[in-house]
Amino acid sequence: MQRVGDSLPVKWTLIVLALVLTALVLVVPLIEIVRQALAGGVGELLDNLTNTYTLSAIWLTLLIAVITVPLNVLFGTVLAWLVTRFRFLGRRLLQTLIDIPFAVSPVIAGLVYLLLYGRNGWLGQWLAGYDIQLMFAWPGMVLVTLFVTSPFVARELIPLMQAQGRQEEEAAVSLGARGAQLFYRITLPNIRSGLIYGAILTNARAMGEFGAVSVVSGMINGVTISLPLQVEQLYQDYNTVGSFVSALLLAMLAVLTLVIKGLLEWLAERRQQRHSKVAEDV
Amino acid sequence: MKKASLFTVSRLHGLAPLALALALGGAVVPAAQADTTLTNASFDVARELFAALNKPFIAEWDKQHQDHLVIKQTHAGSSTQARSIIQGLNADVVTFNQTSDIDVIAHAGLIDSNWQQRLPEHSSPFYSTMAFLVRKGNPKHLTSWQDLAEQGVELVFPNPKTSGNGRYTYLGAWASQSALNHNDEANTEAFMRRFLANAVVLDSGGRGATTSFIERGQGDALITFESEARSLAKQYGDKYEVVVPKVDVIAEMPVAWVDASVRKNNSEALAKDYLNYLYTPQAQTIIADHFYRVRNEQVAKQIAGRFPDTHLLNISDVFGSWDSILSTHFASGGKLDQLQRQ
Missing domain, CATH: 1.20.5 (Single alpha-helices involved in coiled-coils or other helix-helix interfaces)
Structure with missing residues (x-):
């Protein structure tokens, strides 16, 4: 046959x-x-790698990712939980709203934030009264990155949690599990793979985002230039080697992310095996 | 017991990166505020120029003061910079390549409207003109703006609607033809039609036009600022040469302190010192080394021969104010749109 x-x-x-x-x-x-x-030799590569502007761009890129990823993992999990485990008026609407950052061009997102929080925006004017400036500084770049990357985790988790249903959780509750216990012992292990994947996507986008951050960055050398902005700026400046060194750094950060993902999945798998072994022994 | 430990460990895992970020983020802010800072918003290809200019100024300032001076540079297209400053980019000084872009900030009320009278030479410590970058040996013998409008010549320059180089290219061609035919506007417009029709690509910015000409090998001539053409010729060695036409337009590089920012940052004296420094022989020599033409006669004499003699026409003498140039020529439905229609 x-x-x-x-x-x-x-x-x-x-x-x-x-x-x-x-x-x-x-x-x-x-x-x-x-x-x-490597077009200019190893020496030029090292010069471009170790100059203060590149180091600050690496630092800023990591800072943005390190703030964005945990916040959006938290936000995405709460949202997915809400949408799949509760029935309420406007649930459908909320599910559509989650997708807005995907549908909107990042440049537009940056511009909207600029118009709201900039010198002439009403939120910006209110904050200026307290001497707080978000735009053209790193908090503004974090803010727009949070917006752009907000759907990734929720979008990974919602189909997964819908498919799994709530039988296991209901069983746990009927056996006396409380809120936190329920989450860490039942829900989390079930959604772990989706959570990791969502976090990886969020991280990749947070480090690589160009459009939205370029609008609110102000391009201050050594202060508000992340790696993707540095790639563009050095290219505009006819420093092709420097531009590609920054691009290489970004690529390496992406590879590092994938390695971490692999490691996390491996650890999760091993834990799962150990757990099922314990279960068998019992 | 086991349950409890599992719970605490996983919770800590989640929070650790956030705590780290907040701790590190907090540590950076006060460190940066210990120095005196000056922020210079500048145009996109001036990164190396200002890196070279800032070094001696900082050294001199540090010698006379207790603390350290940090000059923060920001570079982007000068129209982008103007918009950012209006939206709150806290720049103490602007050093642009477009007079009209400082006017935009002045219209928003952040720079005094008489800014051109506050510093010598219409607040323009250096200037450039337009030049043609041609392939080695100048095979099509392009030496004047008129040559560029001949049949079969292919031109590369950025779109005049979106870029400064493009605008000056258009104005340079117009002004030189206008000088030749003694302001016969019909003749100039016919010439401009032929000139614009010779453009093979209109990239949105100067960098894109350079890529079209050098990396993709398009066109017989790249039209750009003389300073940029010369630094390109230097970078790409013996494959290209620079032609500066005998009659050309002056492209002034204007500077100003941003009144709203210096008031807020308490940096007016420093901002003025910095801009006045650009007129000193020391700074003018550095500027000339980056292929810009300078005002200081002593320095200009020392480097005579580096820049060809050119009859430079003043934009305002030929065309009037920048406001009227923008509305007559570059606005939607203006002269440029009409001339590009075949």
């Missing part, structure tokens, strides 16, 4: 096609980034 996956020519055509596409779309551009970063 013929089964799917039996046909050798189809199998090999697909494999070759996948390899060629991966090479063209993924590998060649990555190699080109490395090649361009």
Whole structure:
């Protein structure tokens, strides 16, 4: 009997096609980034890597990610929980609203924040009374990144939690589990993979965001320039090597994120195995 | 017991990065405030110029004061910078390549409207003109604006609607033809039609136009500021040469302190010192080394020969105020739109 996956020519055509596409779309551009970063030799690469502006861009990029990811993991989990476990008026509307940051162009998002929190915006004027300036400073960049990356976790969790239903949780409650216990022992283990994936997406976007942050950054060298902005600025400035060194740094941060993701998944899997082993022993 | 420990550990895991971020973020703010700072909002290709200019100024200031001076540079298209400052970018001084962009800030009430009278030379310590970057040997013999409108010549310059270089390119071509035909406007418009039709690409900014010309090999000439053409010729070695036409327009690089910011930052004296420093022989020499033409006669004499003799026309003499230039030529439905229609 013929089964799917039996046909050798189809199998090999697909494999070759996948390899060629991966090479063209993924590998060649990555190699080109490395090649361009090394175009001036290792010395120039190191100079570009260790100058104060690059170091501050790395620092700012990490700061944005380190604030954005936990806040949006928290926000996304609460939202997904609310939407999938409770029935209330406006639930559908809320589910649509979650997607707004996906639907809106990041530049528009940045602009709206600028018009609200800028010198002439009513929120900006109110904050200026307390001598607080969010725009053209790092808090503004964090704010727009929070907005742009807010749907990732919720969008990962909602389908997952909908598919799982609430039987397990109801069973736990009937056995006497309290709120926090319920969350950490039942809900969290079930959504762990979606949570990790959502956090990875949030992190990647937070570190790579260009459009929204470029509007509110003010481009102050060594102060409000994150790595993606630095790539653009050095390129505009005819410093191609510097630009590609920053691009390489961004790529390496992305790889690091993926490594962390792999590590977390491996740890989670191991814990799961240990738990089921304990369960069997009992 | 086991339950409790699981609970606390996972909770800490979640909060640790946030706590770290807040701690680190908090640590950065006071450190930056210990120094005296001056923020200079400047145009996009002036990064290296101001890095070189700031170094001696900071050294001199530090010698005379207890604390350390930090000059924060911000670079972007000068129209973008003007909009950012109006929205609250706290820049003490602006050093632009477009007079009209400082006017925009002045209209918003943040800079005194007589700013051009506050410093010498219409508040423009240095200037440039337009030049053609052509391929080695100048195979199409392009030496004047008129040559550029000949049939079969392909031009690369950025869109006059979105970029300063593009605007000066348009105005340079117009002014030189106008000088040639003694202000025969019909003749100038016919010339401008041919000139604009020779453009093979109109990128949105100067950097894009350079990429089209150098990396994609499009066009016979790239039209841009002389300073930029020269630094490109220097960077790309012997593949290109720079042509400056005999009759050209002056592109003034205006500077001003931002009254609203210096009042708030209490930095008026420092901002004025900094801008006046740009007129000193020391600063003018650095500026000339970056291929801009300078005002100081002593320095100009020392570097005579580095810049070809050119008859430079004043934009305001030929066209009037920038406000009227923008509305007559570059606004929607203005002269540029009409001339581009075939």
